[in-house]
Amino acid sequence: MVKFKGYEFIDGGVCAAAGFKAAGVIAGIKAGNTTKRDLAMIYCSERCNTAALFTSNKVKGAPILVCKEHLKDGKAQAVIVNSGNANTCNPDGVEIAEKMCGLCAESLAIDVNDVLIGSTGVIGQRLDIDVIKPKVPELAKILSEKGSSDACEAIMTTDTRKKEIAVEFELDGKKCHLGGISKGSGMINPNMCTMLAFITTDVSISSEMLDKALRKVNSVTYNMVSVDGDTSTNDTLILMASGLAKNKEITSQDKNYEIFENALFAVMMNLARETARDGEGATKLIECIVNGAPNEKTAKVVAKSVISSSLVKAALFAADANWGRILCAIGYADADFDIEKVSVELASAKGKLTVCTDGAGISFSEEAAKDVLSEEEIRIVVDLHSGEDSAIAWGCDLTFDYVKINAEYRT
């Protein structure tokens, strides 16, 4: 977890903010599943200003089409989410997704247009509404301020860890909260946002400022994560604001907006980081920091190129300081800079060492490098020595288990 001054990390996840409750149950959506929660509900006592971002894939899951429709007024009060089936590329997908929203609205006695929806799992298999139907009223009944963890479990697919993070901070002397849940862990190369993330806050903020903050923070968090280069059809990131913290509504980019944006960054950055760490089959989190870039875009392109390289990822799985592959990935990044100035440093809790300066290798102890790379969190620090801009990207190693998981996923 990366900490930030003025923001206290707290429990509660997606229910940390005032007004929010959640729950998760076992519905048995994927054939044979009788043990893992797979249907979640998030509910707020208030209609919330809501901002959202969705996949840039031309193939969009039915839930996304329904969300877009329901978000035309920028308001939402509940979210229903299932794992085990993506409800994507099905002829009746939108109809089924609308029905799920309808059931949710009915059980909560709210407007169906205030219900958002997410689905994750296999693509192109019909989602059976009959399995879900009896579980929706049950979810509504057990909604609780302690339900974040169950909801988080329910949205997981091949994830191995729950990703829940929340912070507390102050605005106008009022205690404010912002927290969320998120899931990975394959088909992760967000080009808008990651597969599914639901974030809530009790801050009072206008729709316009909420949207601005979400786009800005997304561009430097989820959009900087890659597990396997595959941009999902169902990427969904939803941010709901209840306003119950009773601060003066944020309506411009003032100091309070900045405090809010930083809170959003603290939560989304850590969620994104955990998503990379829990990439399918991963044993290591790889963080690539690019400094000295002529502009932010260059820094981003280079950082993402490094953490996306199959060869770099496989080398780090073996704790092998094969810096040539890192330099190679820097070299084919689609950006303009002088490769002859580049330096590369490898770092972890075990220490750090420079392996390349001026675009060429330097001698270093392979033993010391192996020691640094044996940790579970690896930092690759690149300096382009061509300017002042920086970026960070997050990825994971490429392992036997990634292949195993994805060669067996449907069977």
Next chain:
Amino acid sequence: MVKFKGYEFIDGGVCAAAGFKAAGVIAGIKAGNTTKRDLAMIYCSERCNTAALFTSNKVKGAPILVCKEHLKDGKAQAVIVNSGNANTCNPDGVEIAEKMCGLCAESLAIDVNDVLIGSTGVIGQRLDIDVIKPKVPELAKILSEKGSSDACEAIMTTDTRKKEIAVEFELDGKKCHLGGISKGSGMINPNMCTMLAFITTDVSISSEMLDKALRKVNSVTYNMVSVDGDTSTNDTLILMASGLAKNKEITSQDKNYEIFENALFAVMMNLARETARDGEGATKLIECIVNGAPNEKTAKVVAKSVISSSLVKAALFAADANWGRILCAIGYADADFDIEKVSVELASAKGKLTVCTDGAGISFSEEAAKDVLSEEEIRIVVDLHSGEDSAIAWGCDLTFDYVKINAEYRT
């Protein structure tokens, strides 16, 4: 092998064309290697019009810098190539590469500027010229018209098969020949050409037309191959023409140029295809054919997106007809078309079946699909139903062995 009317596939590889000889020996360039040839020489009795393409990676191997210098006059007579060390990112790389060319020129009694050079292997380790020095005269001595296979072995790294192809055809009633050798098999995502490929012909053709043909054919062959998305620092494709077939020199895009270009396509397409088939750890060749595109660029982008998807590659390793991943990869391709019109067919020697029409799944027999996908050559045929243009891309499946090979490469 994909055959073409009017072009007879023959033995001889890089020595099939009149005037060319080759050889390969064991020099022991990689520590511990005492059994595999790792140093090759190709020589022509004539100074050849020579065209070449090199990697677009900003990090360029020293051999590439030397080749570019030596090719300023568009002529070459010999090539020296080693595997086991890429001679890239070394402070004295260019000096060493020049020395290798010098040794080669001396042993053949030709101008050093007529010697080209290639190196492949690990990046960032100093190449020891002393190991190579005594072997160069030996190579010159054993050069033979039957040496293609030994030279082909010498340029291999993690390749498991030799890639040698040659054709015979006629121009002006003269028998002409064109053939080459090529190596893969990791860090393969050519963005100019593949790692190392050397092609020779006895056709008489001007430098300008030779260059035109090489660029054109490269764009639809090597540039359409991806094994792992990593564009190498050492991609080198060299085409030498001795003119010994004694046809009237090709100096414009006439009918003879077309015959020559088709011969080049027949050889390069098959070499590229074999490079994909022999991708690191691969058990299957994946050929993606995109039809019905509004333009060639769209067809190419979509085809390459499909064969590059880690998730598609892992699914095919398991012979799993997970077409949703194929549609997902089509959907995130950076191109403009209507996803709702897309159809996908899976095919192999065992038969074919349609799995998706109008952008949505249709019911099919999973058993029949498994049978089709159990073959070693899989065709994914995509129809965008949005125009008349087509493209083909070649890739391979993602397997445990890819991870194994790349997690152990340096050790």
